[in-house]
Amino acid sequence: MAFGIPTSSGTFSFDGDWFLPALVTSMHSVGTKVLMSVGGWTGSNYFSTIMKDAGASSTLISSMVSYVKANNLDGIDIDWEYPGRLGDNCNVFDVANDTPNYLKFLQNLRAAMDTAFGTRQKMITLAVRVQPFDINSTPSTDVSAFAKVVDYANLMQYDINGGWNNVTGPNAPFNFQQGEGLQVSFVSAINDWIAAGFPANQLTAGIGFYGRSTIALEDMTKDPTNQYQPQSQVVPLGDLEDAPWYDVCAGTTANSGVWQWKHLRDQGVLTSPGAAAAPWVRQWDSVSQTPWLFNPSTKQFISYDDPQSLQVKINYAASKGLAGAMVWSANMDYNNELMNVLHSWPSGPVVTTSPPATTPATSSAPGTSNTAASTSPTACQTPTSATSATASTSTMTTASSTPVGNGPVAGSACASAGMYQCANSSGNAPGYFLCLYGNWVAQSCGSGTVCQQSGSSISCGWPSA
Structure with a gap:
């Protein structure tokens, strides 16, 4: 579930508390662990100040333990973006002290969890960027102490290049190309964390079920082997769920440019997983x-992952001994075309899914790992992760084009995976349901918004007067 948002005093709140009991019961009934993710792209503002204040740090630990106990959860996931470096423009960070303060906090959290529930009875997981935690603007060379007190670190190996660059480039490269784009990748992330002492079997590979679009300044088909070409830094609208989003911290409004895999397929950009519909042209980069x-008509460029690229990634991750994969997010798939690849994990299907999204996120800053999804909660298989997001409005395919009266019951059977239904037809209630793994899962629109139905789609928008 995501996200619990911390306050400066160390307390945190989650705006989905109203449906949490039913969700936990539903997920536990099918053997799925449920963790609360605290933080995220827009929820990491106060981590630095909390960690350096003994009182606030103790309050946050107590809040986490109490929340796990009160809601029968299986643990806590922490998504701090990022220790020792700037993430969202509102975030406080301390280049020298964030990482050592974080370790002390996690050691104390582990001790508190073990005291309250028994040794290692509850999980602690982390969402982490492609390089180990920074100290004095340099990635740590030894993070082994972190691994001793947490269960898994979930690598966010996406949002590596995008509209913040001067040139087009891969959203989630397997390898980076020397001298082009940010010099990190899927491979370097795994190798760097292992080299810094984090055991491979406590790492999960991060997979994005979406791509990012930008506008090139030239016709890229004239140099089809080069995906690094000059681009405008004005990001275009992405798929049908994208919209201009206001970033209160940056004081700017921008499109995310995000294309979910399902919309690359159902909006006709891709006629099959490996073939584009005219005028789109598909290329394959041998390095990334x-x-x-x-x-060529709009000069729009889209970098994304597909079954072919995901197979390369999971083969490598499995060969390095990783525990499995973390996905952002399961509901972005199309007929399980991507998830099926992950379930073919060479050593067996050890796969986790992060929360299905209701909205795209605001565009991220250079080199960040904020995800293109929102704060919709769900449960995850072990190991679990959730990542960053912001929320506004969104549109999703429904199970039926007929507005419903009373919605489905959480945990009851459903036939069409990935379908959505408003909890009722009033247009003034936040609840809706997602069909996931054969059962309806209760969800909620973002704070202040409600589920509304229009024709064959639902959306989370502002309530009517």
């Missing part, structure tokens, strides 16, 4: 091991 699309 990812596909990219270009539309």
Whole structure:
């Protein structure tokens, strides 16, 4: 579930408390662990100040333990973006002290969890960026102490290049190309964390079920082997769920440019997983091991992952002994085309899914790992992770084009995976349901918004007067 948002005093709140009991019961009934993720892209503002204040740090630990106990959860996930470096523009950070303060906090959290519930009875997981935690603007060379007190670190190996760059480039490269784009990748993330002492079997590979679009300044089909070409830093609208989003911290409004895999497929950009519909042209980059699309008419470039690129990634992750994969997010798939690849994990299907999204996120800053999804909660298989997001409005395919009266019951059977239904037809209630793994899962629109139905889609928007 995501996200619990901390206050400066160390307390935190989650705006989905109203449906939490039913969700936990539903997920536990099918053997799925449920963790609360605290933080995220827009929820990491106070971590630095909390960690350096003994009182606030103790309050946050007590809040986490109490929340796990009160809601029968299986643990806590912490998504601090990022210790020792700037994430969202509102975030406080301390280049020298964030990482050592974080370790002390996690050691104390582990001790508190073990005291309250028994040794290692509850999980602590972390969402982490592609390089180990920074100290004095340099990635740590030894993070082994972190691994001793947490269960898993979930690598956010996406949002590596995007509209913040001067040139087009891969959202989630398997390998980076020397001198082009940010010099980190899927491979370097795994190797760097292992080299810094984090055991491979406590790492999960981060997979994004979405891509990012930008506008090239030239016709990229004239140099089809080069995916690094000059681009405008004005990001275009992405898929049908994208919209201009206001970033209160940056004081700017921008599109995310995000294209979910399902919309690359159902909006006709891709006619099959490996083929583009005209005027789109699909290319494959042999270094980043990812596909990219270009539309000569609009000069729009899209970098994304598909079954071919994901197979490369999971084969490598499995060969390095990783525990499995973390996905952002399961509901972005299309007919399980991507999830099926992850379930073919060479050593067996050890796969986790992060929370299905209701909205795209605001565009991220250079080199960040904020995800293109929102704060919709769900449960995850072990190991678990959730990542960053912001929320506004969104549109989703429904199980039926007929507005419903009383919605489905959480945990009851459903037939069409990935479908949505408003909890009722009033247009003034936040609840809706997602069909996931054959059962309806209760969800909620973001704070202040409600589920509304229009034709064959639902959306989370402002309530009517």
